[in-house]
Structure formats: C-alpha cells, structure tokens
Amino acid sequence: MAWLFAWVGVGSAFGHGAYHDVVTAIQAELHVHPGDTALRYKLAEAHVGHDDWRACLKQIKLVERLAPGVYPTGYLRGLALHLAGKDEAAKEALNDFLTKNPDHVDALATRGRVLVKLGFPLDAVMDFQKAVKLADSPNTEWIVDLALVLSDSGKPTEASRAIDEGIMTAGDVPSLLECALEIETAAGLWDSALGRMEGLQKLAPCPEPWMAKRAELMTRAGRADDARAAWTVLRDRLISLPSLERGTPQNVQLLQQARQSLGETAPMPVAAPPAP
Numbered sequence: 642m643a644w645l646f647a648w649v650g651v652g653s654a655f656g657h658g659a660y661h662d663v664v665t666a667i668q669a670e671l672h673v674h675p676g677d678t679a680l681r682y683k684l685a686e687a688h689v690g691h692d693d694w695r696a697c698l699k700q701i702k703l704v705e706r707l708a709p710g711v712y713p714t715g716y717l718r719g720l721a722l723h724l725a726g727k728d729e730a731a732k733e734a735l736n737d738f739l740t741k742n743p744d745h746v747d748a749l750a751t752r753g754r755v756l757v758k759l760g761f762p763l764d765a766v767m768d769f770q771k772a773v774k775l776a777d778s779p780n781t782e783w784i785v786d787l788a789l790v791l792s793d794s795g796k797p798t799e800a801s802r803a804i805d806e807g808i809m810t811a812g813d814v815p816s817l818l819e820c821a822l823e824i825e826t827a828a829g830l831w832d833s834a835l836g837r838m839e840g841l842q843k844l845a846p847c848p849e850p851w852m853a854k855r856a857e858l859m860t861r862a863g864r865a866d867d868a869r870a871a872w873t874v875l876r877d878r879l880i881s882l883p884s885l886e887r888g889t890p891q892n893v894q895l896l897q898q899a900r901q902s903l904g905e906t907a908p909m910p911v912a913a914p915p916a917p
Contacts, residue, residue: 660691678708685717694721713738716748723751728758746772750783753790762794770803779811785820797828813840831862849875853895856902872902 667684671677685700698721701714715738722731735752739745753768769787773780784807791800804821811817818837825834838858842851856871876899879892886892900906 660687663687676707678704678711681707682712682714682717685714689717689721689724692724694725697721713742713745713748716742716745716751719748719755720751723755723758728755731755732759744771744775746775746780749775750780750786753783753786757786757790762790765790766794773803773807779807781807781811781814781816784811785816788820788824792824792827797824797830800824801830801833813844815841815844818844826858826861829862831858831864834858835862847891849879849892849895852878853898856899860902869903872899875899876903876905 664684664687667680667687671680671684674680681700681704685697685704688694688696688700697717701718701721704712705714715734719731719735719738722728722734725731732752732755735748735755739748739752742748749768749772753765753772756762756765756768766787769783769790773783773787776783784804788800788803791797791803801821801824804817804824807817808814818840822834822837822841825831825837835855835858838851838855842848842855845851852871852875856868856875859865859868859871876896879887879896879899882892887896
C-alpha cells in the first residue's frame with residue numbers, strides 16, 4: 642500500500658519537529674473524535690515512521706479492539722517489532738498477515754528484511770522478488786535489498802541482473818548504479834563495473850572525481866593502457882579548465898593524482914582563494 646509509506650520508511654520517515662507536529666495534529670482530532678479508528682491507525686503509522694515502536698504497538702491494540710480486521714495492523718505490528726529488533730516475533734506477525742494478504746508488497750519487503758536478519762537469505766530473496774514485481778512503481782530500496790542479498794549469497798551475476806531489471810523501469814538511479822558498482826567490483830566483473838562508473842560519471846554535476854575513480858578501476862582490472870589513457874584525458878581536462886576552477890582544492894588534488902599516475906612531475910598548482 643503506497644499510501645502507507647508516505648508515513649513509514651526506512652528509519653525515520655520525517656524529522657523530529659515534523660513528527661511532533663503530525664502527532665499533535667492527529668491527537669487534536671482524536672480529542673474531538675475519540676472513536677475515529679482511521680485517525681488512530683494514522684497515529685500508529687506516524688509513530689512507527691519515527692521509530693517509536695512502543696507507541697505504535699499501543700495504538701495498534703486500540704485499533705484492533707475498536708475495529709478488528711479493518712486495517713492492516715498485522716503488517717504494522719510486524720514492522721514495529723522489526724524496528725524493535727524482535728525479529729522472531731516480527732516474522733510470526735508478518736507470516737500471519739501475509740497468509741491472508743499474500744500480495745501486500747510492503748509486508749513482503751519487510752518480511753524480506755526480517756528474514757535477512759534471521760539468516761534466511763533465500764527466503765528473503767523470494768519475498769523481495771515478489772514485492773518488486775508487484776509494486777505499482779519501482780522501489781529502488783527493495784531492488785537494492787534484493788541485489789545485496791543475492792550478492793551476499795554468492796550470486797553476484799544474479800544481483801547485477803536484478804539491478805539491470807530495476808534500471809529498465811526506474812532509470813539510471815544513482816543508488817542502483819552505486820550498488821551495482823560495489824557488487825561488480827567486489828566480484829571482479831570489470832566490464833559491468835566500468836559501465837556503471839561511466840553511468841555515474843554522466844549523472845554527476847562534476848564528472849572529474851568519477852573520471853579518476855574510473856581510471857583507478859581500470860588499474861585494478863589490470864588494464865594498464867586503458868588506465869593511462871583515462872588519466873591522460875583527466876589531466877588534460879583539468880589543465881584546460883579556467884584557472885579559478887582548476888585551482889579548487891578538489892581539482893588540485895585530482896590533477897596531482899593524475900600526474901602521479903602518469904609518472905609526471907610538475908609544480909603543485911596554486912589553489913584558488915576562497916570566495917569572498
């Protein structure tokens with residue numbers, strides 16, 4: 642249920658002040674309408690979105706007593722217990738809920754995370770795959786979760802494929818590219834990793850740091866000639882920049898790194914003075 646994750650996310654869904662503003666507003670409405678179970682459920686969502694699992698569970702009990710079976714409280718209970726570190730209890734709550742609601746994508750993804758914590762990665766993969774497939778719109782966090790579990794299970798190629806499928810629907814989201822880069826680099830999948838690096842370079846407002854990382858990756862991949870060519874391109878690009886831009890601390894360091902990698906010696910460029 643996408644509307645639920647307007648309140649509930651990974652970690653705090655909103656800042657400390659915003660959380661109290663939301664809770665205060667809901668409590669004010671409950672003072673006028675104390676029997677409004679929809680408001681109580683929204684309050685439980687707000688609490689779990691701020692990682693206050695105790696307050697969430699308290700509201701869930703009230704909602705279930707006043708309106709049994711009306712709201713997906715089993716899912717919210719599982720999420721709250723997961724946040725509390727009570728993953729065995731969370732798994733039980735989510736299992737019960739998913740028995741009756743097998744296509745609830747948020748519950749599937751939450752159970753996937755619980756199963757990872759409990760040491761059942763293959764079962765977690767099934768939950769993440771189903772959640773990603775059934776989601777109305779791409780959820781990059783779930784795609785990353787799926788890829789990391791596959792990678793940690795010794796299946797980097799499948800992890801890379803899962804990210805590629807996510808990119809087909811979500812686009813070149815930096816978090817997906819960075820996850821793929823990490824997995825493929827660790828597995829020595831150099832062609833794929835260099836492709837991710839190129840994608841991140843294109844998305845970056847300042848490509849020079851990614852150009853340096855790409856040259857470093859080529860060295861790690863044992864492609865000395867390609868690495869030297871990449872360092873040369875970076876060096877020439879930096880030298881061609883206007884003096885103030887070339888003299889920023891970041892570009893000074895990158896130019897020095899490029900020249901050192903090429904075996905060149907040159908006076909250190911003068912750093913640009915700080916802007917007034």
